[in-house]
Amino acid sequence: MKKINIGLLGLGNIGTGVYEIIQTNGPKINLSAEKELHIKKILVNNLNKERKVSVSPEVLTTSIDELLKDQEIDIIVELLGGIHPAYEYMKEALISKKHVVTANKAVIATHGRELMKIAIDNNVALRYEASVGGGIPIINTLSKPLSINQFEELMGIVNGTTNYILTQMTDFGLEYDEVLKTAQEKGFAEADPSSDVEGEDAAYKLSILISTAFGLEVSPDNIPREGITKITKDDIEYASQFGYKIKLLATAKKTGNHLEFHVHPTLIPDSHPLASVSNEFNALFLKGNAVDDLMLYGKGAGPLPTGSAVIGDIVEISKIIGTNFDPTISFPENIDQLQLSGEGTSKYYIHFRVEDKPGALGFISTAFGNNGISIETVMQRSRGEKYVPVIYILHNCKREQLNKTFEEITKDETVKEIRSILRVEEF
Numbered sequence: 530m531k532k533i534n535i536g537l538l539g540l541g542n543i544g545t546g547v548y549e550i551i552q553t554n555g556p557k558i559n560l561s562a563e564k565e566l567h568i569k570k571i572l573v574n575n576l577n578k579e580r581k582v583s584v585s586p587e588v589l590t591t592s593i594d595e596l597l598k599d600q601e602i603d604i605i606v607e608l609l610g611g612i613h614p615a616y617e618y619m620k621e622a623l624i625s626k627k628h629v630v631t632a633n634k635a636v637i638a639t640h641g642r643e644l645m646k647i648a649i650d651n652n653v654a655l656r657y658e659a660s661v662g663g664g665i666p667i668i669n670t671l672s673k674p675l676s677i678n679q680f681e682e683l684m685g686i687v688n689g690t691t692n693y694i695l696t697q698m699t700d701f702g703l704e705y706d707e708v709l710k711t712a713q714e715k716g717f718a719e720a721d722p723s724s725d726v727e728g729e730d731a732a733y734k735l736s737i738l739i740s741t742a743f744g745l746e747v748s749p750d751n752i753p754r755e756g757i758t759k760i761t762k763d764d765i766e767y768a769s770q771f772g773y774k775i776k777l778l779a780t781a782k783k784t785g786n787h788l789e790f791h792v793h794p795t796l797i798p799d800s801h802p803l804a805s806v807s808n809e810f811n812a813l814f815l816k817g818n819a820v821d822d823l824m825l826y827g828k829g830a831g832p833l834p835t836g837s838a839v840i841g842d843i844v845e846i847s848k849i850i851g852t853n854f855d856p857t858i859s860f861p862e863n864i865d866q867l868q869l870s871g872e873g874t875s876k877y878y879i880h881f882r883v884e885d886k887p888g889a890l891g892f893i894s895t896a897f898g899n900n901g902i903s904i905e906t907v908m909q910r911s912r913g914e915k916y917v918p919v920i921y922i923l924h925n926c927k928r929e930q931l932n933k934t935f936e937e938i939t940k941d942e943t944v945k946e947i948r949s950i951l952r953v954e955e956f
């Protein structure tokens with residue numbers, strides 16, 4: 530059996546997972562790959578660090594050249610994280626005609642197209658299954674069996690940390706700060722959770738999904754996004770009284786020949802399949818014009834699930850090595866000539882703190898009407914206090930219409946505070 534030599538960049542969480550799976554499932558992996566996989570060298574920062582797996586010291590190195598200049602290494606597996614130097618190392622590997630597998634959403638979202646072109650020019654593969662949804666086979670499913678579809682919409686819970694926090698707030702009636710602290714203690718949130726809780730991580734993943742499903746290039750910086758830090762247990766409770774759960778959704782939706790896209794905490798009906806995706810689990814719900822509704826669900830992070838996706842890519846490449854099959858893949862063409870259109874329209878949930886006096890609801894409702902917004906439901910929670918929560922669910926409107934309404938409303942002192950503005954998805 531032909532030997533495939535692998536150069537691993539990184540032996541942290543995911544690198545260790547990959548190493549462990551190759552050790553335990555070696556014969557099965559080799560059978561699938563139709564080759565014998567061998568990790569020849571591993572790049573790390575610190576040679577003296579204690580490792581969770583037993584690796585011969587001569588396999589570890591701190592010199593990238595030992596991997597990139599080694600003619601015997603066929604595949605570079607990048608598991609360093611961050612953009613630099615991961616991007617430069619991947620680029621150099623592709624130019625050196627080495628296949629590259631990565632789990633790095635930040636690099637793929639920001640430099641994926643450039644790296645893909647270099648891979649094609651050098652007749653090698655660049656694969657990135659683990660960059661979105663950890664162990665869930667999303668990228669390959671979109672690019673292979675589902676690629677014959679024209680996608681209408683994608684909605685993903687693609688960040689496990691925020692989904693864990695929102696689930697715990699929902700199930701135990703807790704505030705955001707309390708749950709974040711426990712999530713950090715349990716390892717579900719990082720010490721600096723900002724990329725997760727501010728929606729940046731989800732925006733990276735949405736950018737990759739849009740490229741993979743629609744063939745459109747959207748910089749993560751141009752994806753309208755909002756995180757979950759302002760969500761309160763009250764909003765979760767009121768949403769639940771209307772029959773909704775609050776989830777951080779990464780959404781791309783086709784309207785005519787426009788594609789709207791954004792990352793927002795969103796109310797979704799309890800009956801929607803995404804509403805039951807709890808804790809650290811991830812899911813992608815999509816609609817294709819042939820396949821119709823479909824949901825992919827599983828563990829979106831963790832050494833073994835993510836390692837499984839990484840090894841899946843390694844196996845696909847290994848099968849092709851030494852054959853006449855073209856190893857390259859590319860992002861699809863934007864054959865529908867879709868235009869990017871940002872946020873689009875949405876139903877909205879609005880939570881006001883309003884003075885409890887006659888005519889207050891009429892005043893707000895008139896302002897909505899003045900700006901062409903129609904109201905689906907309104908609920909007032911009277912607590913015998915001067916200011917009370919008033920919740921509106923609004924029919925589809927644009928964010929600019931809402932802003933104009935808020936300008937009008939806040940000229941008067943009836944509304945003390947616009948506490949929450951959240952999107953609402955229907956099923």
Ligand SMILES: NC(=O)c1ccc[n+]([C@@H]2O[C@H](COP(=O)([O-])OP(=O)(O)OC[C@H]3O[C@@H](n4cnc5c(N)ncnc54)[C@H](OP(=O)(O)O)[C@@H]3O)[C@@H](O)[C@H]2O)c1
Pocket residue numbers: 538539540541542543544572573574575576578591607608609610611614632633634635659660663829830831832835
């Ligand atoms: N964690 C997850 O659940 C998950 C899920 C999906 C995708 N991913 C992606 O997988 C990638 C790896 O994540 P991770 O959680 O495994 O990261 P990690 O635990 O921080 O591990 C990073 C590894 O890379 C090494 N490293 C970092 N920078 C280096 C440099 N400049 N030179 C040499 N070695 C360097 C570190 O060496 P030392 O060990 O010597 O410090 C460490 O072994 C990231 O792109 C991440 O986004 C992670």
